Amino acid sequence: xxxxxxxxxxxxxxxxxxxxxxxxxLTFLSGDPAEIMLPPGATAEHIxxxxxxxxxxxxxxxxxxxxxxxxVQGDFGVSLRHGQSxxxxxxxxxxxxxxxxxxxxxxxxxxxxxxxxxxxxxxGGPLDLLAMGVAxxxxxxxxxxxxxxxxxxxxxxxxxLPTSGRGGPAHVVMPAVAIAINLMALLTRLVRxxxxxxxxxxYVRTGRGKGLREVMVLTRHALPNALIPLVTxxxxxxxxxxxxxxxxxxxxxxxGVGLFTIQAILNRDYPVVQASVFxxxxxxxxxNLIVDLLYVWLDPRIRLG
Amino acid sequence: xxxxxPRLRAxxxxxxxxxxLLVGTVALGLALAPAPDPxxxxxxxxxxxxxxAEPNTFDPHLTVGRNTxxxxxNVYDGLTARDAQGKLVPALATSWKRxxxxxxxFTLRKGVRFHNGDEFxxxxxxxxxxxxxNPETKATVSSELSTIARTEVVDPFxxxxxxxxxxxxxxxxxxxxxxxMLSPKHTNAVGKEGIAIKPNGTGPFKLAAWAKNERLVLExxxxxxxxxxxxKKITVRPIxxxxxxxxxxxxxxxxxxxxxxxxxxxxxKRNEKLVIKTIAAPRIFHVTIDVRKPPFDNVKVRxxxxxxxxxxxxxxxxxxxxxxxLATVVDKGALGYDPxxxxxxxxxxxxxxxxxxxxxxxxxxxxxxxxxxxxxxHAKPAEAIVGYLxxxxxxxxxxVFEFGAFGPRxxxxxxxxxxxxxxxxxxLEPSWVIRWLTQGGLGMHYKNAKLDxxxxxxxxxxxxxxxxxxxxxxxxxxxxxxPFIFLFQADAVFGMSTRIDYTPRPDETxxxxxxxxxx
Numbered sequence: 001x002x003x004x005x006x007x008x009x010x011x012x013x014x015x016x017x018x019x020x021x022x023x024x025x026l027t028f029l030s031g032d033p034a035e036i037m038l039p040p041g042a043t044a045e046h047i048x049x050x051x052x053x054x055x056x057x058x059x060x061x062x063x064x065x066x067x068x069x070x071x072v073q074g075d076f077g078v079s080l081r082h083g084q085s086x087x088x089x090x091x092x093x094x095x096x097x098x099x100x101x102x103x104x105x106x107x108x109x110x111x112x113x114x115x116x117x118x119x120x121x122x123x124g125g126p127l128d129l130l131a132m133g134v135a136x137x138x139x140x141x142x143x144x145x146x147x148x149x150x151x152x153x154x155x156x157x158x159x160x161l162p163t164s165g166r167g168g169p170a171h172v173v174m175p176a177v178a179i180a181i182n183l184m185a186l187l188t189r190l191v192r193x194x195x196x197x198x199x200x201x202x203y204v205r206t207g208r209g210k211g212l213r214e215v216m217v218l219t220r221h222a223l224p225n226a227l228i229p230l231v232t233x234x235x236x237x238x239x240x241x242x243x244x245x246x247x248x249x250x251x252x253x254x255x256g257v258g259l260f261t262i263q264a265i266l267n268r269d270y271p272v273v274q275a276s277v278f279x280x281x282x283x284x285x286x287x288n289l290i291v292d293l294l295y296v297w298l299d300p301r302i303r304l305g
Numbered sequence: 306x307x308x309x310x311p312r313l314r315a316x317x318x319x320x321x322x323x324x325x326l327l328v329g330t331v332a333l334g335l336a337l338a339p340a341p342d343p344x345x346x347x348x349x350x351x352x353x354x355x356x357x358a359e360p361n362t363f364d365p366h367l368t369v370g371r372n373t374x375x376x377x378x379n380v381y382d383g384l385t386a387r388d389a390q391g392k393l394v395p396a397l398a399t400s401w402k403r404x405x406x407x408x409x410x411f412t413l414r415k416g417v418r419f420h421n422g423d424e425f426x427x428x429x430x431x432x433x434x435x436x437x438x439n440p441e442t443k444a445t446v447s448s449e450l451s452t453i454a455r456t457e458v459v460d461p462f463x464x465x466x467x468x469x470x471x472x473x474x475x476x477x478x479x480x481x482x483x484x485x486m487l488s489p490k491h492t493n494a495v496g497k498e499g500i501a502i503k504p505n506g507t508g509p510f511k512l513a514a515w516a517k518n519e520r521l522v523l524e525x526x527x528x529x530x531x532x533x534x535x536x537k538k539i540t541v542r543p544i545x546x547x548x549x550x551x552x553x554x555x556x557x558x559x560x561x562x563x564x565x566x567x568x569x570x571x572x573x574k575r576n577e578k579l580v581i582k583t584i585a586a587p588r589i590f591h592v593t594i595d596v597r598k599p600p601f602d603n604v605k606v607r608x609x610x611x612x613x614x615x616x617x618x619x620x621x622x623x624x625x626x627x628x629x630x631l632a633t634v635v636d637k638g639a640l641g642y643d644p645x646x647x648x649x650x651x652x653x654x655x656x657x658x659x660x661x662x663x664x665x666x667x668x669x670x671x672x673x674x675x676x677x678x679x680x681x682x683h684a685k686p687a688e689a690i691v692g693y694l695x696x697x698x699x700x701x702x703x704x705v706f707e708f709g710a711f712g713p714r715x716x717x718x719x720x721x722x723x724x725x726x727x728x729x730x731x732x733l734e735p736s737w738v739i740r741w742l743t744q745g746g747l748g749m750h751y752k753n754a755k756l757d758x759x760x761x762x763x764x765x766x767x768x769x770x771x772x773x774x775x776x777x778x779x780x781x782x783x784x785x786x787x788p789f790i791f792l793f794q795a796d797a798v799f800g801m802s803t804r805i806d807y808t809p810r811p812d813e814t815x816x817x818x819x820x821x822x823x824x
Binding site: 035040043047053080085250253 | 361369440446447448449516519542543545548552553556557678715728729741744
């Protein structure tokens, strides 16, 4: 087990390092910060001076060396736009993103599990059709469109929820639903499929044969086994959830890492983009690591294998 | 800027300076701003506003983009300011005059205090300007203050700013654009990172709280030298998405929003709970023509291009009529805008005739660059323009870039012979725009000795009224020479609830001091 964890940790570090390198190179493809940073009247001479001051006229390799030597110490440089260290700026926005993504994930799971179980146990019936219809809709609807529609309906027309921003629990409802909807749809289909498979297993038939009540068969025997793939998928989906959060945070002006990163990209704020990618990548890698370990704990066959 | 125009020195020494010294001491700020009215009502009530962007910093030397500059003026003051019509008026300086070609003297307002109680005086001006031009500050605005050589304290309320070359725009630069004054003691105490979030200005509002991306709270400075503002507390919410920002106004969460896409104006105007106000924004859209490359070196070809594009139709279809057709690159709010200079009429037949006269009866092949992802939409008007050019027989290959990719191409002079662009005339001074557009680099290659001479003469004239008169000939020359396809300026759109009273300013500044609540 220790060797397994050590190997997974080593891979995780390599992935984060690789992502940092890619993000460093990609920022250079996205354009020069000079034109955005300087006032419109800046001349070629001023642009050259700016590039020299910030080291953007050095060869790419020199810049990468500088970036790497600082990054290993957790220093991604000062934000061009905010004039403050990048990493603390991003870290300050993590709680908002975590609040949103964790709420969205819990919401997706809480809705998807009963829907999937109902669909599996009523296979081919109206409930199954309804659950699959909801899932199809959830997977087809673009989340930014859903977000705008919810704002118009629940905030503007009915005045039930705030249009945007972060504050009390009411603020999190629409952004969380907008993010959760795709994941909920995916998980509903997954739970349905795995439940159908598990319900056909011998031990379920044995349970029923022993005269166990159907609720007991479902909750004690079938569901725990059907949920194992769910853990993996939820873990893998965390990256997608963060991706979705970037869009939804922007629509709802939710003050998280996603919104901040989008602004940094648009403003060519290289240090913030690099710090943000580093933190998000580390988050995704960590979650995946936890999922892998959890999977081993849930299914001893993997450990034995 | 004037380094590039060597004729200036000669002209200035020959005639302008004697005049400047004679008329001279043109005290541009004779009309002193009103003294605080102690009987004025105390600030009351709260207002929430939703803006597309919040400031990047409250450090006036590290601002990025207009969104920051036009907002942080609420916390600071410059030596000069603009009134509601965009006219330059006194602020922390009560008057100013040019002592000699390269020395501007500012007489400072007495009795002004920073929010923390520090006194505003000549030392503060020297500290602020020294900091702005100090390379260690890495000021983003240094290009706009690059003419400053040094600042000298004459007495506690008089400063001389010595420029490297004559700079007629210095009083404008040292206003709300790049002359916001810092308190030396506070700035040194909080340091560079501190001043970004803990400003201490002399302005009408104090920054009470700021959670980035969430909200920014301004509190009335009741000791403000102009008199206390009308509203006690203003909360600013950054709401990036147009639809969400408009929804917040419709839902009554905010009282004022900007900007609003033109396509939504008609619908919002029908809402009785809202007031929609528009004002011509000083952003000048134009197509740059590479006059060095044939056939664009032929003025008839350039004039043909101007006749070929139906700018009014573009304004009507893309901007729903909320914009102004421009005859040149001088915008409506700028000093000396001459409405008598007519825009090129849309006349494709004449365009074809001009092309034939120039030796291109069957048109020619060329390329046209545009981009997405900048502060304003350039791609859609570009698409329309390319269509119009094709109608007169040109074979135009359109290239669309992301703005970040287009910028370096322009800086390296690698653009197509035609590219759409826009420039915000923050100075409201045509000379500033025209100098930039004719700098001979960054994709802009038009040069004209006569135009240069005219501008040089204008730049040596301190009196704005006398400058204004001279701009008429500049506009006529530009129109005839047609170094650009002249396009339009679009209106800026503000939406507000009926409970507030707010008039947008023509220079885009989000000046909240006069904002009030209706009784």
